[in-house]
Amino acid sequence: MKVPFWRQAAAIAGKDLRTEFRSGEVVMITVPFGAAALMLVPLAVGTDARLLADIGPGMYWSVVLLFGVLVTVRQSAVDGPAQADLLGLLGIDPAARFVGRVMATGVLLLIFESILAPVALALYDTDPSGWWWLLAVIPLVALGLALLGTLAAGIASSVASATLIPLIVVPLSVPMLLAATQVTEGLQIDATIVGWLLLLVVMDLLLAVAGVLSARTLQETTR
Amino acid sequence: MLDTVVALRALGVRIGDSPILRDLDLDVVGGEAVGLIGGNGSGKTTLLRVIATLLVPSRGDGTVLGADLRDESRYEVRHRIGLIGHTPSLYPNLTLEENLAFVARMTGVATGRVGEVLDQVGLGLARGRSAAACSHGMQRRVEFARLMMTRPDLILLDEAHAGLDPQAGDLVAHLVAGVRERGGAAVVVSHEHRRIAPLVGRFVELRDGAITADARPRT
Numbered sequence: 001m002k003v004p005f006w007r008q009a010a011a012i013a014g015k016d017l018r019t020e021f022r023s024g025e026v027v028m029i030t031v032p033f034g035a036a037a038l039m040l041v042p043l044a045v046g047t048d049a050r051l052l053a054d055i056g057p058g059m060y061w062s063v064v065l066l067f068g069v070l071v072t073v074r075q076s077a078v079d080g081p082a083q084a085d086l087l088g089l090l091g092i093d094p095a096a097r098f099v100g101r102v103m104a105t106g107v108l109l110l111i112f113e114s115i116l117a118p119v120a121l122a123l124y125d126t127d128p129s130g131w132w133w134l135l136a137v138i139p140l141v142a143l144g145l146a147l148l149g150t151l152a153a154g155i156a157s158s159v160a161s162a163t164l165i166p167l168i169v170v171p172l173s174v175p176m177l178l179a180a181t182q183v184t185e186g187l188q189i190d191a192t193i194v195g196w197l198l199l200l201v202v203m204d205l206l207l208a209v210a211g212v213l214s215a216r217t218l219q220e221t222t223r
Numbered sequence: 224m225l226d227t228v229v230a231l232r233a234l235g236v237r238i239g240d241s242p243i244l245r246d247l248d249l250d251v252v253g254g255e256a257v258g259l260i261g262g263n264g265s266g267k268t269t270l271l272r273v274i275a276t277l278l279v280p281s282r283g284d285g286t287v288l289g290a291d292l293r294d295e296s297r298y299e300v301r302h303r304i305g306l307i308g309h310t311p312s313l314y315p316n317l318t319l320e321e322n323l324a325f326v327a328r329m330t331g332v333a334t335g336r337v338g339e340v341l342d343q344v345g346l347g348l349a350r351g352r353s354a355a356a357c358s359h360g361m362q363r364r365v366e367f368a369r370l371m372m373t374r375p376d377l378i379l380l381d382e383a384h385a386g387l388d389p390q391a392g393d394l395v396a397h398l399v400a401g402v403r404e405r406g407g408a409a410v411v412v413s414h415e416h417r418r419i420a421p422l423v424g425r426f427v428e429l430r431d432g433a434i435t436a437d438a439r440p441r442t
């Protein structure tokens with residue numbers, strides 16, 4: 001019996017999330033390290049409140065993107081050869097596998113961003129005006145990074161080189177970093193932010209199309 | 224009854240510069256179980272992966288369950304193939320029940336079957352235990368339960384007996400007999416040809432990537 005695409009994707013996402021919550025890799029390791037990274041800068045800069053408020057949005061998004069890469073390449077998201085064979089022989093659509101993995105990683109990145117946001121607000125004393133726009137930016141960045149990380153992990157495993165992942169993700173996430181930072185800063189000075197939000201949407205769309213279209217090729221090349 | 228399940232013609236596989244399989248001709252018909260024997264490095268596992276459609280041959284032709292091994296039709300028959308390889312394919316952080324429920328959801332099998340097949344392989348009481356906390360033998364039994372649940376037309380077993388007690392060996396016999404009765408086929412790889420002799424009607428021996436013998440055991 002052919003299982004519908006979205007049920008396959010949901011089952012993959014459910015399995016990935018259950019595996020992750022049991023291993024605690026993101027919540028127990030990556031989140032504390034991300035929070036620690038946010039804390040180190042104020043310690044180094046000192047008590048210059050104005051400077052901290054100015055660099056706050058940039059620091060927050062830098063930490064989200066750099067540590068977010070670790071969320072996308074977490075151990076619980078990696079299939080060993082036996083599991084990869086199993087998934088192939090269950091007749092799972094590779095695109096559903098990609099989408100399911102993106103869904104799970106996106107949820108974890110949302111959790112990661114949501115925990116770090118109040119930490120950054122408290123430490124950097126950033127003006128929270130217009131914060132509701134973050135309800136759009138945070139999911140867009142989570143989705144973009146999840147798409148980018150999952151795609152990069154697929155490319156890296158197809159050439160058997162995990163070291164490629166940061167080399168692919170970090171440069172390609174720069175537009176996301178710029179857009180997210182500009183939106184957050186723009187809110188404080190009443191600058192227009194629509195263009196930056198559009199950039200995030202376009203990046204997410206392009207990455208989604210690239211991931212879905214290349215899923216079969218990457219899966220078969222990996223074998 | 225399926226007519227021809229596996230048909231390979233002059234099939235070869237190279238990995239880098241090394242030939243792993245050379246000029247193989249092999250037919251397996253419905254209702255048949257074939258024992259694949261040979262020393263380490265003879266190409267048994269590679270051949271099994273080619274038959275499983277997971278590895279595309281470098282030369283020659285072949286079909287499995289009617290699908291060409293070289294074109295995209297092979298993707299359409301994958302769900303009809305059940306493979307148990309050297310390494311268990313379970314997710315270590317999931318329980319035995321969750322591992323099988325995942326497979327059930329992916330293949331459209333009712334999740335109610337999970338408990339039944341776990342009982343059949345003697346793991347009903349361990350269903351809530353994580354795979355990581357189970358022995359190799361228990362993990363193997365879960366793999367057998369997976370094939371009982373999904374009932375593939377072609378079963379491929381790579382050293383499925385290794386490290387198992389005689390009761391678990393009976394499960395292998397049950398699986399092979401089941402697929403033969405359904406009109407499908409099985410290919411069983413083992414070093415212990417005496418152990419699989421009662422299961423199979425034919426032995427194929429591989430040496431240095433080529434078939435050196437193809438015989439039926441005397442009854």
